[in-house]
Amino acid sequence: MDLFSGLVSGLQISLQPVNLLFCFLGVFIGTLIGVLPGIGPTGTISILLPITFGLSPTTAIIMLAGIYYGAMYGGSTTSILVNIPGEPSSVVTCLDGYQMARQGRAGPALGISALGSFIGGSISLVFTMFLVFPLAQAALKFGPPEYFSLIWLGMTLLIYLAKGSLVKAVVVVLFGLLLSTVGIDPISGAPRFAFRSPTLLDGLGFVPVTMGLFGISEVLTNLEESFDRTIFKSKIKNLLPNLQDWKRSIGPIIRGTFIGYFLGILPGGGAVLASFVSYGVEKRVSKTPEAFGKGAIEGVAGPETANNAGAGGAFIPLFALGIPPNSVMAILLGAFIIYGVAPGPTFITQYPQIFWGVIASMYVGNCLLLLLNLPLIGLWVKLLKVPYRVLMPLILIFCLIGSYSLNNNVGDVIIMIIFGVVGYIMRKFGYEEAPLIMAFILGPMLENAFRQSLIMSDGRLSIFLERPISAVTLIIAALLFISSGFSYYQKVKEKIKE
């Protein structure tokens, strides 16, 4: 199927009433949780996952994807109006967005972030359409050694791009890999670390684990904080940026799209890193860097564009290779597997209706988001006032029901609660959860690829270096490990923290 006819059939699929409805639901929920603190897209998608089992895979993925990119829009609203980022990806938007609001320019700030997001999101879909086919073609030639090396590279990147300490990220990745080995060994059939528990014999379910790590532990962390928010009271007017604003923003938007997209593809990168790097770049290329932090519209336009473009880029490795680059994509991968659809090189040719339906739905979703966010901004501002004591029990109930309904098994609920506590403790000690869930999902793929490669080569480890693609990938991973090339990101992160 060529690009054009693919896109047309995709649009037909995404405009079917049921898909349109769920696309709307997805972006609506996404904006909602983006605005509300205390629950992010990863938690929400894992909580809502069990509900989607009754839907067709296309419809389900359309909705879940909508939550992901919708949250990027919603997150900026709280950054600008209350100086509290709804999502980590809009942390940097606080710096200049809130200052703009204080100067009475909340309207243009909200406007440029919605329009920038729209532009970034739409262009990134065009990139995806052109990139995903060659990549999937190339991936068809990949055997177990190539997959092993790619996942290895992915994990190296994951560790390098971690927000906090590198050593702690390594520990977390290893912990995640260990957790993924619980259950029946797929090659020999022997039970591992199951301790005669039937629940553990099936392996730790990824849905209860993610719900615990991103839902329950989020609630526990927030129990400590009081949410006294002073919402900016000025009337929001002039949502549409004027010509001057556009002139200043167009460069950041274009750069933000490219930065966001390509960082989105990288494992561990995604929307958060994209927004940080875009802010750093804009400050560097600006003729007036001293204006940043004091309400420069460039500091809103760039990062907000980048986080949405990054959300688009993240779909590439998932669709083309079946390797998720971030925790949301990891959950989507898990969802695909539950629906009985395996993403990978043959995914696009085997399930064109899902691929094109989801891609086209993202165009539709971006349009819906623009409509939802610009005229309805007042509604979202009102929602900011929802007190956390109402929200907290609701999130917990949804987690409990969701995890129970997976298999009508209390064991899953207990696993979720345990991982909620684990996640809370990890946060307290400065360990991140995102690398854990990534390693947990990638673990079985890594192990299978490794063991199959060794069986193929009759026990020679050199197989990973004899095959060119695998060798190059491993060399890149090794160089990354040695070089301090990525310390640039660390510096950027530190600078912004200040």
Add this chain to the structure above:
Amino acid sequence: MKKYDIIPIIFWIGLSLFVMVLSNKLGLGKLHHPGPGFMPFYIGVLLLIISLYLLLRYILKKGDRGETAKKDQSQIDLWKIAIVVASLIAYSLFLERLGFLIATFILVTLLFKTAGMRRWSFTFMSSVLTVLVTYFLFTYLGLNFPKGILHWR
């Protein structure tokens, strides 16, 4: 590094040793035919090396460690967290016996209270509403809830 950072380090060391012993029992296999214990064993080894490194760093940096806790506040928080976690565990243990409606009602009321809702009448109403809305929403979506002691057809 803070004082309590030693706790996770000890946990990691313990975990890695535990995993290595168990994986060794599972069978490591040979390089040309790796067994089920192969991968967990070597991950355990890596984890042990890194946590020993963390331990070393912890011991070396012993000097510049400071008390950071604001004690009163953190104790209140820990209580809240303990209550929430305990009630969640109790919920999962009693869910099938009590049935969804009763168990959820009790849990939600408790949670609303813990989260700081003041008036009883308002808490009661909110809980009833939450239970009914979630029940009908999820039943509509095709989920089956345990009925427990409220047996009816």
